[in-house]
Amino acid sequence: MKSSNPLKRMIKPLVSPAVYDFWVRKLVSNAAWETPLATVVERHVEARDSVTLLLRPNGHFDGFIPGQHVNVTIAVEGIRHTRSYSLTDVPRKDGLLSITVKRVGGGKVSTELCQHARVGDVLELGQAFGELTAPADYQGNWLFLAAGSGITPIISLIRSLSLSTLKQNVTLLYWARTRADLCFFQELRELSAREPRFHLHFVLTREHEMLPNDLQGRPSLALFEQLVSDMTEQRAYACGPAGFVDNVRELIAERVGFFASEAFTPVTTNVVDLGKVTVTLQRSQQQVEVATDKPLLAALEDVGVTPASGCRMGICNTCACEKTAGVSEDLLTGEMDTDVNSALRICVSAARSDLTLDL
Ligand SMILES: Cc1cc2nc3c(=O)[nH]c(=O)nc-3n(C[C@H](O)[C@H](O)[C@H](O)COP(=O)(O)OP(=O)(O)OC[C@H]3O[C@@H](n4cnc5c(N)ncnc54)[C@H](O)[C@@H]3O)c2cc1C
Numbered sequence: 001m002k003s004s005n006p007l008k009r010m011i012k013p014l015v016s017p018a019v020y021d022f023w024v025r026k027l028v029s030n031a032a033w034e035t036p037l038a039t040v041v042e043r044h045v046e047a048r049d050s051v052t053l054l055l056r057p058n059g060h061f062d063g064f065i066p067g068q069h070v071n072v073t074i075a076v077e078g079i080r081h082t083r084s085y086s087l088t089d090v091p092r093k094d095g096l097l098s099i100t101v102k103r104v105g106g107g108k109v110s111t112e113l114c115q116h117a118r119v120g121d122v123l124e125l126g127q128a129f130g131e132l133t134a135p136a137d138y139q140g141n142w143l144f145l146a147a148g149s150g151i152t153p154i155i156s157l158i159r160s161l162s163l164s165t166l167k168q169n170v171t172l173l174y175w176a177r178t179r180a181d182l183c184f185f186q187e188l189r190e191l192s193a194r195e196p197r198f199h200l201h202f203v204l205t206r207e208h209e210m211l212p213n214d215l216q217g218r219p220s221l222a223l224f225e226q227l228v229s230d231m232t233e234q235r236a237y238a239c240g241p242a243g244f245v246d247n248v249r250e251l252i253a254e255r256v257g258f259f260a261s262e263a264f265t266p267v268t269t270n271v272v273d274l275g276k277v278t279v280t281l282q283r284s285q286q287q288v289e290v291a292t293d294k295p296l297l298a299a300l301e302d303v304g305v306t307p308a309s310g311c312r313m314g315i316c317n318t319c320a321c322e323k324t325a326g327v328s329e330d331l332l333t334g335e336m337d338t339d340v341n342s343a344l345r346i347c348v349s350a351a352r353s354d355l356t357l358d359l
């Protein structure tokens with residue numbers, strides 16, 4: 001990449017962009033050479049165990065569409081980890097971004113971001129990606145179904161609708177354990193009080209003190225039919241843990257006009273254990289013995305190899321690497337892959353024989 005900055009042009013023969021970016025981050029500034037970085041400029045508690053971080057990205061961030069997410073990389077105990085987080089706001093004039101992170105028990109990145117991220121910290125960002133977006137010219141009804149942290153892309157989509165001039169109905173069903181776990185609670189309540197076409201339903205699964213409008217229970221056809229007048233005229237978006245999304249898809253995907261979904265939890269398929277296999281890592285010239293009862297990415301991490309990764313769910317392609325020998329299983333489809341020189345997403349593939357990877 002040709003640099004327009006005279007200082008960068010002058011020092012480029014002396015220092016690589018990666019080394020420059022490393023030291024810039026050490027010095028807590030987001031003026032990196034080519035890496036999108038973001039400085040935390042505000043932090044507030046959004047709900048129990050959930051924190052919203054307002055971020056100022058540097059000039060290398062290319063922008064986003066509501067409903068998309070970014071990969072965030074941070075160091076936890078000296079080891080870099082990458083996870084995906086949805087951008088919860090709409091694109092703002094001041095360029096600031098926000099993410100809302102819910103702490104997962106035992107989770108490395110969510111715990112670090114929720115408990116230790118402070119104003120002034122610098123995070124590494126990837127570019128925005130993701131297909132859970134909305135067409136600008138759509139004039140029909142919207143049905144949003146969110147569970148837990150799955151509210152994050154949904155709130156961005158809701159914020160992007162011109163709600164003050166709404167001509168269509170917007171229905172949000174939002175599942176959480178208790179009222180204290182609901183993110184954006186006040187904003188959503190105010191919106192539903194102000195806007196008659198915005199229909200808000202909180203579904204609380206473990207709340208002891210239910211209010212008159214609170215609902216209970218898992219997603220069911222009876223519930224949807226009770227709350228949504230004409231299913232066939234809905235453009236539906238669902239987001240949350242994989243079990244929730246699968247359940248909702250089974251119930252309504254065939255009944256609504258349009259259905260899109262995104263799951264936030266990693267692959268949990270029961271992977272058959274074939275014992276250990278040898279993985280040869282061509283580029284780093286090493287061989288490791290890895291487990292076959294989990295995705296290759298997790299199996300490699302268990303033995304100290306940390307390939308680039310992002311969503312850990314087969315969405316972002318960050319972990320894709322070339323397989324030059326061996327058999328792997330695609331854990332999303334159950335298909336065996338015997339091809340050589342094929343691109344393998346190691347976060348959703350398990351080893352089925354000794355393998356050689358371009359890592
Ligand atoms: C496209 C996409 C967008 C996302 N957007 C958001 C967002 O806006 N806000 C947000 O809080 N999270 C979001 N997530 C989830 C996020 O990327 C991480 O998976 C989550 O923060 C846990 O990471 P961790 O490092 O703390 O846990 P890890 O250390 O990776 O895992 C610890 C344990 O928790 C389990 N686990 C991992 N992820 C989850 C999860 N999401 N729910 C329940 N258990 C889990 C693991 O199986 C493991 O047992 C998104 C995920 C994807 C794929």
Ligand code: FES
Nearest residue numbers: 310311312317347
């Ligand atoms: S980490 Fe995103 S596809 Fe594997």
